[in-house]
Amino acid sequence: MSAPPEQPEHPQAEPPATEPSQPEHDLLVITGLSGAGRSTTAHVLEDLGWYVVDNLPPQMLGPLAQLAAQASGAVPKVAVVLDVRGRGFSADLAAALAEVRVRRSILFLEASDAVLVRRFESVRRPHPLQEEGRILDGIETERELLRDLRAAADVVIDTSDLNVHQLAASVTRAFGEAEATRLRLTLLSFGFKYGLPTDADHVVDVRFLPNPHWVPELRPLTGRDDPVSSYVLGQDGAEEFLDRYAAALQPVIAGYQREHRRYATVAIGCTGGKHRSVAMTEALTARLQALADERADGEHPGPVLRVAHRDLGRE
Template sequence: MTEAARQAGEVLIVTGMSGAGRSTAANALEDLGWYVVDNLPPQMLRPLLDLTELAAGVLPKVAVVVDVRGRDLFSDLPDAMRALRERRQIRLLFLDAADDVLVRRFEAVRRPHPLQGDGTILDGIRHERERLMGVRESADVIIDTSSYNIHQLATQVNDLFTDAGAARHILTILSFGFKYGLPPDADLVADMRFLPNPFWNETMRPLTGEDDEVREFVLAQTGAEEFIDAYAAALKPVLAGYQRENKRHSVVAVGCTGGKHRSVVMARELAERLAEAPGVAVRVKHRDLGRE
């Protein structure tokens, strides 16, 4: 990488499924101080990078929205990304959502899918998903927006792309309930159902893993402390490897049956043990806390 490229700053490519929230993500990035370019054909990425290098730091953070509105030009994105990553550190954010959610969103705004042609909205979604398969596989960050409203998505983008001091990697530790489904954006999943469930204790049933009584109960169980110590130790070389490979974000999901007791306790304990990992900023989220 040349000195001009190092001084030019960060470049983030924002892409993904139509209806998954690209505009919301772009607006959130703009609010964070990123210079956002919308609907840029992949062939224009190299000239844009040339411009940022000539600007010598005037544009320290550039986000580029690239999507199927570029029609046939969009097919060049994978090749363009490979070529540009040899020259600059570029991240790719991919926004996704379940097909049925995307259909409802298009129906709500009464607009056709850009690729549906004479077919249905679902036809357009399936065509787009096929075209984006390779792009999704090369993404640095994938956000599934199926359960998000626009405010929740903006918050997620803010959490991921706000400067985190000297951190080279942002780790999200996410508690969840298996009965509500696996988190689609999880890189690693840990199952806490090997521990006794506080739900069956009438006193603790209405409480959560954020209450001291539940925390003490969970950590007193055989294997709880041993697991969390061993898992934290196993994750440290993984996080170091992510940094060497320039993977800036990861999600470690910690699950139990309902996402209310055991997973919440263990997610918080894991975060405490990883808080001092070099170059890592740790954030804790509870996906299903508060759900009935």
């Protein structure tokens, strides 16, 4: 099926808010045009720690808000995704919102007609309101039904020019708390003889350093013990490697944070995962933490660092 000619964007009464400040709320209502990104938004909010209810009938909004208020903090952030399922949707939602007795905010998602048509055609699904007409007929009907709701929205995001990652970034900026959006960076030691970690984003080989396994008094110890750590870090090239690799990771970490990645793993390997990789992982973590503390500020906190030793304790 070929795409229809480009349609002019539907006129808007006001420009969409692209960098909203986070509203005060106990309940967030997510609505907007079909195909504008409600499902993606719901998934992002779940990742940010919200309790998300999808496709809730408007009549259930008041009881849900009351239950959330009575939960005494057990469900601190509730988001509800509401979509058009009938022509009475707008009136039903307006009545339901009037009955809500807690602080609430409305997030409205929209896009241009041409973009929405392409999205529906790409998934080969009809618009929920097009009936026997064209996709554009359904879009126009939905715009009219939601006109008053859009005007009442606290946050409006136009997704016409956004991919899923850019939409996720917009939602995160609007509704994410700093701690929930920080990168979780795991520094993982491992032994090559047991295989590569399947979840590693970066793999580092420290087998260029002499192996403490061949030093009798160090063999029963691990990289967490001071004698082994001092032996490994005292080898030629060890400290230089740590300094340079920690510096090389800085633009990577910054890029992950700009792209709103939540998790990443740096795997440091030696032969058995007991001596060199453990000592180097501990030392690299200390360097990265020092750099993060030095550069972090209230607006751009550094990553949360976690150390794990996958093969420590294996025979």
